[in-house]
Amino acid sequence: MSVLVMKFGGTSVATLDRIRRAAKRVGREVANGHRVIVIVSAMSGKTNELVGYVNETSPLYDAREYDAVVSSGENVTAGLMALTLQEMDIPARSWQGWQVPVRTTSAHGAARIEEIPDDNIRRKFDEGMKVAVVAGFQGVSPEGRITTLGRGGSDTTAVAFAAAFDAVRCDIYTDVDGVYTTDPRISEKARKLDRIAFEEMLELASLGAKVLQTRSVELAMRYKVKLRVLSSFGEQDDAAGTLVCDEEDIMESKPVSGVAFSRDEAQMTLISVADRPGIAAAIFGPLSDAGVNVDMIVQNISEEGRTDMTFSLPTDQVARAEKALLDARAAGGLDFRDLVSNMDVAKVSVVGIGMRSQSGVASRMFRVLSDEGINIKVITTSEIKISVLIDRKYMELAVQALHDAFELEKAS
Amino acid sequence: MSVLVMKFGGTSVATLDRIRRAAKRVGREVANGHRVIVIVSAMSGKTNELVGYVNETSPLYDAREYDAVVSSGENVTAGLMALTLQEMDIPARSWQGWQVPVRTTSAHGAARIEEIPDDNIRRKFDEGMKVAVVAGFQGVSPEGRITTLGRGGSDTTAVAFAAAFDAVRCDIYTDVDGVYTTDPRISEKARKLDRIAFEEMLELASLGAKVLQTRSVELAMRYKVKLRVLSSFGEQDDAAGTLVCDEEDIMESKPVSGVAFSRDEAQMTLISVADRPGIAAAIFGPLSDAGVNVDMIVQNISEEGRTDMTFSLPTDQVARAEKALLDARAAGGLDFRDLVSNMDVAKVSVVGIGMRSQSGVASRMFRVLSDEGINIKVITTSEIKISVLIDRKYMELAVQALHDAFELEKAS
Structure with missing residues (x-):
């Protein structure tokens, strides 16, 4: 019995x-x-409505009650999907998180899945059920309360x-038809990738390409789940979308697969x-204590016992970071002349x-x-990524120039 | 530890x-x-929206999926009520039906409650929780699926x-401030009753006074739960609303407590x-087989081996009843000359x-x-009720005249 997992997002x-x-x-x-x-999200807009209720009721809400409220949208979709399949004479039933x-x-609010026993659903498959519709985004805690992910x-x-049922594939239906070499709104030469490692x-997801939740990619990598991203709109064939898979299943030989970007970065310099x-x-101790996520760090060459320290961080954490550093200076633990945010x-x-395997990518990018x-x-690199911080006004130009230079519009 | 149950309906x-x-x-x-x-309903309109989704998806729906979908409205209110209480510094948490x-x-779609174990909620009360907010209208079946009542x-x-926790009282907050001697829209002399047996x-509920679900009154009677109906709107004191209680707790000595009416009745006569x-x-065999709920029955005096048979039934079952009787005549099991519906x-x-204890009520009513x-x-009577079928155009006049004659505007 081969199991396929299909996930439909809110717009779908x-x-x-x-x-x-x-x-x-x-x-x-x-x-x-x-x-x-089938894993379903809430009908688009419903979760936002519920989150709005909670925030208006209690700005510093009890996360357990938040979860009890916001998880209800998925339950509605799961029941409706099961009914729709039954209308098509396909044996189906819905499962809420606590029922599995x-x-x-x-x-x-940010729970991690620890275990999905497969016996309940497998028994129903054995009895003739063809489709299990499961409310996504939710689970149940050891205390028997509803959690969300x-x-x-x-x-x-x-x-x-997909991991628990050893599924042949996990298809993620969304409102884009796959993963692109870059955002088509920035470069019209952007090309859909057939496969990506x-x-x-993971690098693209965390860099701001909002196609898949980062955690889902980590999990797919760990359990070797074949993950496919494809569109719910328009006709599909088996080769549609983008397959996210193991490195050894990729034939492309280009050094660069995609160009990512993020506008939500700020630069801060201690002078x-x-x-x-x-x-x-x-x-960075005080920044970490204040919950600031520092990304890139550069320390200039030291002269006469003093140096400049530059780092990047999410724009919405700048105020918090400034307060943490000024407090640290006032407390005497840190000595700097000035603090500049950009x-x-x-x-x-x-x-x-x-x-x-291919060298020279960094120097080519800089040229x-x-x-x-x-x-x-600022520059940072990892084994498979090179990131630079630049003036925001040049962002589109940079993306297009790099897309051209690495010939991403051409399949290899 | 005295437990009080408070129920808030959809408009509340x-x-x-x-x-x-x-x-x-x-x-x-x-x-x-x-x-x-606290027992909560869904925010008013929400359940109708969900029922609409189900009916549009699947006219002959799987009732298990119907229940999974329509129960979600109560879950939202329960979480929001718990959050609201927490904001007031009152320790509270929500419970969905399956969690209790x-x-x-x-x-x-019409499940009956079989058992409510009180240990989970009592333990939380012992730990300092002051309010348990429970999603109303729902439960869980022996198979672990969500049911609705x-x-x-x-x-x-x-x-x-209230029965399971041996509560001091069960307060039902609704959009009316109690049970009246009759509908105030029909008689401006209608008076709110302080107490009713x-x-x-039960007779009033089944006769069309839509204040309480009939089953809830049956249950309260069986378990001697003191039930109070009162309004969520406007200020309340302890004597507010109407207390539904045991006969021996009633002081009123009037023969008649209220005048009820129903427009949804039709009369049918076999001539x-x-x-x-x-x-x-x-x-009545074929009518019962066709799911027709016959209420009052009158058989006229028989002459020369033939008789007229008159009965009342809900207006929306008339077509079904006519078909059942004509089919029975065609099949040869029943012989009548004509069938007249009114x-x-x-x-x-x-x-x-x-x-x-007081005689003469019927004769006074007829006079x-x-x-x-x-x-x-048509006339029917029970030990504590006398019902008559009359022309609909006289209904308001009859209600007002009876209300006056039995002096219901005066407290006894």
Whole structure:
């Protein structure tokens, strides 16, 4: 018995008519001989409505009650999807998280799935059920309370079910038809990728390409779940969408697979910091305590015992970071002359597993930007990624120039 | 530890603001030293929206999926009520039916509560929780699926919790401020009753006074739950509303407590039926098989071996009843000359436990109607009720005349 997992996001189940269209896709996979586990999100807009109720009722809400309220949207879609499939004469039933049960940690609002026993659903499959419809995004804590997995959590639900049922594939139906070499709104030359490696997808997801929840990609990588991203709209064939898979299943030989970017980065510089051993800890300790997520860090060459320290962070954490650093200076643990924040920056990254075997990617990237007259403020690299911080006004130019330079519009 | 049950209907929790007003009432009872179990309905309109989704998806729906979908509205209100109470610094948490668990039969859409274990909630009370907020209208079947109790089921949830926790009282907050001697829209002399006996309330509920679900009154009577109906709107004191209680707790000595009426009754007459033993079975057997709920029955005096048979039934079952009787005649099991239906009738009833001890109520009722020139078509009586079928155009006149004659505007 081969199990296929299909996940439909909020826009794919936004109306009864769209639920019917999604159910038809499920019906085709049943006709292909699969048992299908369908993971559904809430109808788009419903979760936001519920979150709005909670925030208006209690700005500092009890996360357990938040979860009890916001999880209800998925329950509605799951029941409606099961009814729609039944109308098509496909044996189906719905499952809420606690019914499976999807066992999670007690970290309400951001719970992690710990275990999905497969016996209840398998027994129903054995009795003739063809489709199990499961409410995504939710689970149940060891205390028997409802938990949610955080925004985008239905992707993670889908991958976790695919792992638990050893599924042949996990298809994520969404409002885009796959993963692109870059955002088509920035570069019209953007090309849909047929395949992408888990590690590349992870870098892209965390860099701001909002196709899949990062955690779902981590989970798919760990459990070797074949993950496919494809559109709920328009006709599909088996080769549709983008397959996120193991590195060895990828044939492309290019050093770079995609160009990512993020506008939500700010740059902060501490000027004339007294340079001494332990200075990095004196700066980043207080920031960490204040919950600031520092990304890139550059320390300038030290002169006469003083140095400048530059780092990047999410724009919405700048005020918190400034307070933490000024407090640290006032407390005497940190000595700097000035603190300068710059919100008009952007991060641009090239990502590709090919970098492991092909050298010269960094120097080529820097030359391309230099030729366009774009100044690089900060650089970070990983094994399969090079990121630069630049003035935000040059972001689109940089993305297009890099897309051209690495010939991403051409399939290899 | 004295437990009080408070139930808030859909209009009482229709907005976040109304939920706050309801929470304030709960807070006052907590301040009075009670532990409170709050039963909530869905925000008004929500359940209808969900029922609409189901009906549009699947006209002949799977009742198990119907229940999974329509129960979600109560979950939202329960979480929001708990959050609102927490904002007022009152320790509270929400419970969905399966979490208590509210164990029911598997009769989806019209399940009966079988058991409510009190240990989970009592343990939380012992740990300092002051209010348990429970989603009304729902439970869980022996198979672990979500059930609902039928429309108005939250009243039944409330009474069942009051019985399970041996509550001091069960307060039903609704959009009317109690039970009246008759509908104030029909008679401006209608007076709110301070107390009414369970059996009177049962007769009134089934006669069309839509204040409480009939099943909740039956349950309260069986378990001796003191039931109070009162309004969520406007200020309340302890004597507010109407207390539904045991007969021995009632001081009123009037023979009649209230005048009820129903417009949804039709009269049907079979003319010239061959009168023979078993004729009633030949008529009412096919009607029962067709799901027709016959209420009042009159058989005229038989002459020359033939008789007329008149009965009343809900207006929306007339077509079905006609078909059943004509089919029975065609099949040869029943012989009558003509079938006449009359939709322009109404049922008017006087109800009162005082009838048991005071005679002459029926003759007084008939004289009052006669004095107003109102012809009585059918009569039925029980120990505490007399009902008559009359022309619908006289319904308001009959109600007002009876209300005057039995002096219901005066407290006894």
